[in-house]
Structure formats: C-alpha cells, structure tokens
Amino acid sequence: MLTGLSWLALEVKYLEPARRFYAETLSLPVRADGENEVVLAAGETDLVLRRPEAVPRGGLHTHYALSIPAAEYDEWWDRLSAEYDLEEAQFGSSRSLYLYDPDGNCVELGQRDVAGPGIDGLFEVVLEVESLERAREFYEALGFRTVDVGDDRKRVRLNGPMALELWEPHLGIADGRGGVHVDLGFETDDPNAALAAIEDRVARVERETDEEVVVRDSDGHWLTFRSGSACN
Template identity: 80%
Template structure:
C-alpha cells in the first residue's frame, strides 16, 4: 500500500545551527530553504527541518536512522568521533553509531545495503505512542508487518517502506526517545485506499484530495499519503 518514505520532518529552534549540523557535519545537500523551513536530500527521502511557526510542527526528540554504505562506517566513526561522544550498537553483522543533533534528536548512522556515497536514505523512524496495541494495529492496517516485540512490551518494531518502531514512553539505545508530533510523508499509488484502511481510527482528516491525503494518527502524528 505504501511504497516509500517521502519525508521525515523535525522541529528545530533555529535553522542556522541545524543547517550546519546536517549540511557540514553529515554532508547532506540542501534541496530547498525557506524562511521557516529547510529541506535536505537524504537519498530518495527528504529530511525537513521546520521552525515551530505553524502546524504540522515536525517531531521533537525523534530517534531516526540514516543509511550509509557498510564500507564507509569506520570513516564516519573516525570523523564524527573527533567532536561527538558516540555510542555504538551491533545488529547481527551491521553496526550503527549514535549522536545527537543541536535540537536533541538522536541520529543513527547504520550500515545498510545502499550505494552511497555518504548518507543514502532513512531506514528507521521511532514514534512515541500512548497505547502500543492500538498503534500497532493502526500501522499494520497500512501494510506494516510486526517483526519484533520488546521484552518489556514497551516497543514494537514493524517493517514497511522503512522500519517503524513504536515506543511507549521510555529511554532506548543512547538514551533516545520516540518522537512526538512527528510529520511523516509516504508515497503510495492510492492515497484514498490508505485513508480507507484507517479512516475510522484517525484523530482527524486534515486534507483529502485525489493526489494527497493528510491525517493525524491516534497519537497526533501527522501522516501524508501522496501519489508516487
């Protein structure tokens, strides 16, 4: 139903330090800059940074993960480790490093099967939710598949256009937290079908058209379904 992650939007207090972090520290190209919003190209996905001037605001303290080629990991570690106190985790044969951006978002760079060079996509986003079972059912109806449930039942991991983790409030790896009021855009061939699948459980329908549907999920996260 959903074919790709079109964008992830984060809230930032000031655009200039955020731009310095993402453009200079992480080498992301700027795709567009406005008075209150800045968009970077992270592979085929946009990372949008937005000052809190309106709605949707973008996510606060969001944990999410960039894809990097396996062969580049050590170079990223050496480079970022000069300035940041990095943490590392291993998942099977893949390694990930963790650091924080100027606005308190936990940024992961993880080894993935991508071409690069540099950051080439977003492969995971973590949302904070109030009711794990309710949110899990909601996203499963959008085509996500549950692949892991945390031992303490504080989190669920789903696979779809990217990995989606749903966390009840707690601190995770690197003391990360799930994002609140996150704004996600999904590519789909049929926005109306996406709305039909979950329309009776959304908090609100913000906009409904032939090419784009915007809703708020049960926890207030903004979801846009846009024609691929």
C-alpha cells in the same frame, strides 16, 4: 499500500545550527532553503528542518536512522568522534553509531547495503505512542508488518516502506526517545485507499483530495499519503 517514505520533518529552534549540522557535519545536500524551513536529501527521502511557526510541526526528540555504506562506517566514526560523544550498537553483522543533533534528536548512522557515497537513505523512524497495541493495529492496517516485540513490551518494530518502531515512553539505545507530533510523508499508488484502511481509527482527517490525504493519528502524528505522480 505505502510504497515509499517521502519525508521526515523535525522541529528546530534555530535553522542555522541545524542546517550546519546536517549539511556540513553529515554532508546532506540542501534541496530547498527557506525562511522557516530547510529541506535536505537523505537519499530519496527528504529530511525537513522546520521552525515551529505553524502546523504540522516537525517531530521533537525523534530517534531515526540514516543509511551509510558498510565500508564507510569506520571513516564516519573517526570523523564524528573528534567532536561528538558517540555510542555504538551491534545488530548481527551490522554496526550503528549514535549522536545528537543541536535540537536533541537522536541520529543513528547504520551500516546498510547502499551504494553511497555518504548517507544514502533513511531506514528507520521511532514514534512515541500511548498504547502500543492501538498504534500497532493502526499501522498494520496501512500495510506495515510486525517483525519484533521488545522483551519489556514497550516497543514494537514493523517493516514497511522503512522500519517503523513504536515505543511507549522510555529511553532506548543512547537514551533515544520516540518522537512526538512527528510529520511523515508517504508515497502511495492510491491515497484514498490508504485513508479507507484507517479512517475509523484516525483522530482527524486534515485534507483529502484524489492526490493527497493528510491525517492525524491517535498519538498526534501527522501522516500524508501522496500519489506517486504528485511526488514527481
């Protein structure tokens, strides 16, 4: 049903330090540079930095993960550890490093099978939710599939256009937290079919056209379903 992650938006207090972190420290190309918003390219997904001037706001203290080629991991570690207090985690044969951006978002750089060079995609987003079961049923209705449940029953991992982690309030690896009022954009062949799948579960439908549907889920996250033709 959902075929791709179009964007993740983060709320930033000041654009310039956030822009420097992502454009210079992480070397993400800048796609658009406005007065209250900067859009950068994380592979095919837009990473949006947004001042809190209107709704939807970007996510606060959002933990999310960016893809890097496995062979570049040590280079990234050496480069970033000179300035940041990094943490590391091992997932099977893959490693991830963790650091924080200027606005307190926990950024993971993880080894993935991507071409690169540098950051080449966004493969995971963590949302904070009030009820794990309610949120899981909501996202499963959109086609996500549950692949793991945390031992503490505070976390569920689902696979879809990207990995989606749903967390009841707690601290994860590197003391990361799930994001609140996160703004996610998804590509889909049929926005209205996506709405039909969850219409009885949303808190509010913000906008509905043939090419784009915008809703708020029960935890206050903003979801946009946009047709592929409208994304091009």
